Amino acid sequence: MALKFTKMHGLGNDFVVFDGVRQNVSLTPENVRRIADRHFGIGCDQVLIVEPPISWNADFRYRIFNADGGEVAQCGNGARCFARFVRDQGLCDKDEIVVDTDAGQLRLVHRSDGLVTVNMGIPKHAPAEIPLDIADEAVSYEVVLDGNAWSFGAVSMGNPHAVLRVDDIDHAPVERLGPLLERHPIFPERANIGFAQVVDRHRIKLRVFERGSGETLACGSGACAATVVGIEQDEIESPVQVDLPGGSLYIAWEGRGRPVFMTGPAVCVFEGEIEL
Numbered sequence: 001m002a003l004k005f006t007k008m009h010g011l012g013n014d015f016v017v018f019d020g021v022r023q024n025v026s027l028t029p030e031n032v033r034r035i036a037d038r039h040f041g042i043g044c045d046q047v048l049i050v051e052p053p054i055s056w057n058a059d060f061r062y063r064i065f066n067a068d069g070g071e072v073a074q075c076g077n078g079a080r081c082f083a084r085f086v087r088d089q090g091l092c093d094k095d096e097i098v099v100d101t102d103a104g105q106l107r108l109v110h111r112s113d114g115l116v117t118v119n120m121g122i123p124k125h126a127p128a129e130i131p132l133d134i135a136d137e138a139v140s141y142e143v144v145l146d147g148n149a150w151s152f153g154a155v156s157m158g159n160p161h162a163v164l165r166v167d168d169i170d171h172a173p174v175e176r177l178g179p180l181l182e183r184h185p186i187f188p189e190r191a192n193i194g195f196a197q198v199v200d201r202h203r204i205k206l207r208v209f210e211r212g213s214g215e216t217l218a219c220g221s222g223a224c225a226a227t228v229v230g231i232e233q234d235e236i237e238s239p240v241q242v243d244l245p246g247g248s249l250y251i252a253w254e255g256r257g258r259p260v261f262m263t264g265p266a267v268c269v270f271e272g273e274i275e276l
């Protein structure tokens, strides 16, 4: 079957987006891996499928698949690209869109400057909700990796995140520690691993080793998680500019029980058709 797709990115975190409203899209994990393959496929960090809503009060549903073929619940950069996609494709002309995801409903707003703001929901801190296999909640946890003790903060943004503080982002051990912590048994569903350097009270630098995709040029939910963890550890305060290798996101969070707001760009690169 030949499927129409759109290649998009949010700060270099790239996506192959399928319109599952006007065409029938059903992908196996093997299909996803082939689409995401940068040599034998189109190439992307995640595959997104836009579908009709499952709730009465939503406009759409969108589904997210990592490059390794696994379906996951949350993708911040993908959410902004989803908003841009439904507008560009003539599927929705609203300025505010409600979308069903496996992490609950998200609200997205097209701003007049072309950026998109996403209400990313209320972060979850309890270990069982992340999930993190540690009995008591704390702002900082310890783990031994490669024979050394590392401390990290953890939070769910609808997907599991660990955030480690580093002094120099350019020399952060992302490639070495990322895969070890992503698959560490304390994270029963694996985790996205962020490495954050605090620049000042309103600015951090961040690199993220993403579950199921490896290091990406940006991770929207990772930027939210690093902001939440930094605020909880009293290192930073809202609003926060998060500088990622692919560019900057703007994150606002007013504290426990309140949602996180993420603002950034979404770009369409090209359209095509793939035979599966």
Ligand SMILES: N[C@@H](CCC[C@H](N)C(=O)O)C(=O)O
Pocket: 013, 045, 046, 064, 066, 072, 073, 074, 075, 076, 077, 078, 159, 160, 192, 210, 211, 212, 213, 216, 218, 219, 220, 221, 222
């Ligand atoms: N790139 C995304 C996150 C995609 C999902 C993640 N790798 C996971 O497995 O939870 C973002 O921008 O948030």
